[in-house]
Amino acid sequence: xxxxxxxxxxxxxIHARPAGILVKALKAFNSKxxxxxxxxxxxxxxxxxxxxxxxxxxxxVKIQIEGDDEETCAAELEKALNxxx
Amino acid sequence: xxxATGKSVLNGIAIGxxxxxxxxxxxxxxSLVEDTDAELARFDEAREKAIDQQNALYEKAxxxxxxxxxxxxxxxxxxxxxxxxxxATKEIIVSQKHNAEYAxxxxxxxxxxxxxEMDDPYMKERSADIYDIEQxxxxxxxxxxxxxxxxxxxxxxxANDLTPSETVRLDKSLLLGIITREGSLNSHTAILARSMGIxxxxxxxxxxxxxxGKMAILDGYNACAYIEPTDDLMKSLQSxxxxxxxxxxxxxxxxxQSNTTIDGKTIKVYANIxxxxxxxxxxQNDAGGVGxxxxxxxxxxxxxxxxxxxxxxxxxxxxxxxxxxxVIIRTCDIGADKQVDYMNLVKEDNPALGCRAIRLxxxxxxxxxxxxxxxxxxxxxxxLGIMFPMIISARELNECKQLLxxxxxxxxxxxxxxxxxxxxxxIETPAAVLIADELAEECDFMSIGTNDLTQxxxxxxxQNAALDPFLDTHxxxxxxAIKMTIEAGHRHGAWVGICGxxxxxxxxTETFLRYGVDELSVNPVSILGLRxxxxxxxxRKTPGETD
Numbered sequence: 001x002x003x004x005x006x007x008x009x010x011x012x013x014i015h016a017r018p019a020g021i022l023v024k025a026l027k028a029f030n031s032k033x034x035x036x037x038x039x040x041x042x043x044x045x046x047x048x049x050x051x052x053x054x055x056x057x058x059x060x061v062k063i064q065i066e067g068d069d070e071e072t073c074a075a076e077l078e079k080a081l082n083x084x085x
Numbered sequence: 086x087x088x089a090t091g092k093s094v095l096n097g098i099a100i101g102x103x104x105x106x107x108x109x110x111x112x113x114x115x116s117l118v119e120d121t122d123a124e125l126a127r128f129d130e131a132r133e134k135a136i137d138q139q140n141a142l143y144e145k146a147x148x149x150x151x152x153x154x155x156x157x158x159x160x161x162x163x164x165x166x167x168x169x170x171x172x173a174t175k176e177i178i179v180s181q182k183h184n185a186e187y188a189x190x191x192x193x194x195x196x197x198x199x200x201x202e203m204d205d206p207y208m209k210e211r212s213a214d215i216y217d218i219e220q221x222x223x224x225x226x227x228x229x230x231x232x233x234x235x236x237x238x239x240x241x242x243x244a245n246d247l248t249p250s251e252t253v254r255l256d257k258s259l260l261l262g263i264i265t266r267e268g269s270l271n272s273h274t275a276i277l278a279r280s281m282g283i284x285x286x287x288x289x290x291x292x293x294x295x296x297x298g299k300m301a302i303l304d305g306y307n308a309c310a311y312i313e314p315t316d317d318l319m320k321s322l323q324s325x326x327x328x329x330x331x332x333x334x335x336x337x338x339x340x341x342q343s344n345t346t347i348d349g350k351t352i353k354v355y356a357n358i359x360x361x362x363x364x365x366x367x368x369q370n371d372a373g374g375v376g377x378x379x380x381x382x383x384x385x386x387x388x389x390x391x392x393x394x395x396x397x398x399x400x401x402x403x404x405x406x407x408x409x410x411x412v413i414i415r416t417c418d419i420g421a422d423k424q425v426d427y428m429n430l431v432k433e434d435n436p437a438l439g440c441r442a443i444r445l446x447x448x449x450x451x452x453x454x455x456x457x458x459x460x461x462x463x464x465x466x467x468x469l470g471i472m473f474p475m476i477i478s479a480r481e482l483n484e485c486k487q488l489l490x491x492x493x494x495x496x497x498x499x500x501x502x503x504x505x506x507x508x509x510x511x512i513e514t515p516a517a518v519l520i521a522d523e524l525a526e527e528c529d530f531m532s533i534g535t536n537d538l539t540q541x542x543x544x545x546x547x548q549n550a551a552l553d554p555f556l557d558t559h560x561x562x563x564x565x566a567i568k569m570t571i572e573a574g575h576r577h578g579a580w581v582g583i584c585g586x587x588x589x590x591x592x593x594t595e596t597f598l599r600y601g602v603d604e605l606s607v608n609p610v611s612i613l614g615l616r617x618x619x620x621x622x623x624x625r626k627t628p629g630e631t632d
Contacts (some may be wrong), residue, residue, distance in 0.1 A: 009467050011502065015207060016214075017156050020163035048167045048196060054205050058500045 002074040004063040010085045013056040016047075018084040023047045025080055031067025033077065086313050091264065091289030093308035094275045095365050098326040099262030100319070102311070104240035105297040111227050113190055117182040124178045128185040131225040132208040136165045138221060139250070140333050146253045150280035152560035157249050157273050161218050170196055193219035213272070217248040235259060241310075242299055243292055249273035257281060262303040264310055266292040270362070279365045286310055332370075337611045340371045344616050346598065347623040353604040354612055354619070355413070357584055360386075361402045366609035368411075371616075374468075376532060376606020377584040378403060380456065384419055389427050392454065398460035401466050408467030413509065413532070413606075415472045416485075417456055418442045437540070442475035447484055457492045464504035472509040472532060477522040486527070511584075513537035518566040521573035531574050532606065535585025539563050559593065564580045568600045575601060582606055591618045598622060 008014060014022075026033050026045050033044040037059060042049040044063065055061055065074045118124055139162040146155035158513070170192060174351025177188035197215035200208055215597065224231055231254055235242060239259045244251075246267035252274045260283055268274055268287035278285040284305040301309045302322050311318055345351040356367045356377030367375060383391045383399055403410045419425060433439035446453035460471055473485050486508065493503060506531035512518060514537070527533060540547050542563050545556050567583065574581035582604030587593055589607035597605065607615055 009502065012207060013177055013205070014161075016160040016211065020160055046167055046169050047163055048199075049169055051208065053200055053212065054203050056205065057502065075134070081611070 002065040002070045007060045029073040031070045031073040034064045036062040087309045089291035091286035094285040094307045097284035097301040097305045101261040103296045106234045106244040113186045124185045134225045135221040153282045252277045344619045348625045355606040356413040356609040369613040370609040378414040397462045400463035404467035411468045413470035418474045464506040465502045474511045476510040514541045521570045525577035525579040527576045530580045532582045532584045535587035570602045
């Protein structure tokens with residue numbers, strides 16, 4: 001299992017369009033990707049659940065990636081997060 | 086004649102017949118179905134068709150309204166592919182044996198409620214997106230053709246509300262204007278109408294189905310509509326519309342062109358605005374940025390001190406929607422002729438020379454710091470300039486900068502992001518002109534407020550008509566003051582602009598260019614005319630020489 005910690009810089013938080021792009025990118029992988037913020041968590045391959053987390057600017061989230069392609073998936077995700085949020 | 090009022094999305098006039106749009110009445114059956122597989126298949130098919138439609142709307146909106154406004158549709162398409170939403174709908178079909186329509190309505194409404202109940206205003210608004218895609222899927226299921234709402238004649242469309250999808254589908258060549266009972270100025274629909282250049286009135290409570298087929302004028306300037314207008318009104322608004330059309334023709338000719346003289350000197354032409362509602366005008370008239378955003382509206386439109394968040398939202402809206410263009414916001418200029426009750430300002434014998442603008446702000450520092458924090462927070466969203474009015478000494482400017490620093494520290498401690506911004510002063514008094522060198526050293530730009538500069542230089546009250554015979558708006562002392570300020574600015578690397586009325590005086594444009602002015606900030610509707618004049622000037626010729 002891989003784990004990423006990420007603090008959101010984007011003033012809009014994790015908002016609709018970039019979130020949609022992220023979800024699309026993640027769907028190409030087999031790994032299960034779960035995002036945690038406080039006591040909430042969501043499957044990051046699901047757009048509405050991800051948006052429903054209400055991640056705002058300044059929030060730090062923890063993301064767990066688990067599966068046979070977790071290495072490449074985590075690398076891709078980290079890059080996408082830095083580019084978009 | 087009936088006069089209906091609402092909130093105007095765009096300054097423009099539409100004249101034509103009204104078409105009232107009533108959405109087709111559909112009844113969703115609650116009776117149970119036997120063949121759940123057939124319902125699942127209907128749902129899948131309708132959902133896929135709805136996705137195709139949203140993608141097609143995206144393509145159309147990119148052309149009609151631009152990439153940014155179009156994004157909502159690509160988000161819709163992505164939402165329609167959401168596994169949770171699909172599963173929830175299918176679950177209702179399979180386990181409760183309901184038909185596809187009922188399942189879609191129930192599952193999508195549940196999701197919309199989740200968003201509506203979130204704290205974040207951005208997320209709250211997403212519930213409208215869910216209702217929009219719900220409608221899109223239901224339309225396919227019911228076989229309703231959303232294209233048919235408009236009819237075949239040019240019309241002012243009147244509706245209870247329009248979803249973004251409905252708005253973009255409208256045939257622009259037949260759409261004169263839009264009036265809705267619901268909607269807000271920042272809804273997707275309003276944004277789309279604005280970027281498509283269509284006059285629209287939202288929150289018009291007077292909307293009535295009996296308007297159908299009647300002649301009407303939508304007056305976006307005054308946020309109202311006249312149903313069955315009188316002949317006189319028709320005539321006067323028609324001539325206003327003609328003037329708008331001439332402006333549009335000018336725009337066709339000059340949009341996207343640079344403000345460059347024949348011999349190659351380019352200056353910035355910015356807009357003066359009075360609030361976020363003027364943002365559309367800035368874009369329509371192709372301004373290079375905002376040179377004077379009067380922040381008084383936040384104080385004057387309010388019954389009590391406006392909160393930091395209220396101010397932040399207004400500033401952010403302007404800065405963010407115009408980014409990367411520069412937006413220069415002038416800090417509070419209350420006092421003198423602009424009074425607000427809740428501030429309990431002391432009555433002065435000579436308010437023009439009294440406790441106004443920066444003097445008031447440096448007296449009531451907590452009040453001032455609320456605005457500065459709101460501005461600093463907005464700086465993260467675009468290209469902000471902060472401009473201080475009525476500065477007469479470098480000490481005042483430095484005090485303002487010190488307060489900005491205090492506010493920055495407070496915000497950073499809370500983890501708030503602050504962007505880059507530039508600092509400027511308004512030059513409005515002979516004192517400021519005479520120490521322009523000192524001021525320029527301490528700031529990034531100076532903007533000359535010619536109305537006050539004229540009044541204070543000539544000691545003439547501009548409100549007093551009896552003094553008109555003595556008022557020379559081109560007085561050599563005022564022109565010399567402008568020249569001195571520009572030269573002082575350039576000695577210290579600060580750019581210098583003019584944001585008062587003289588900036589739009591086309592008989593002085595060449596003079597200002599010869600002085601070396603870097604920016605002229607004018608009323609949005611004056612921008613293109615000014616651009617045309619600049620593009621006709623040749624600074625290599627001796628002043629006054631003609632072809």
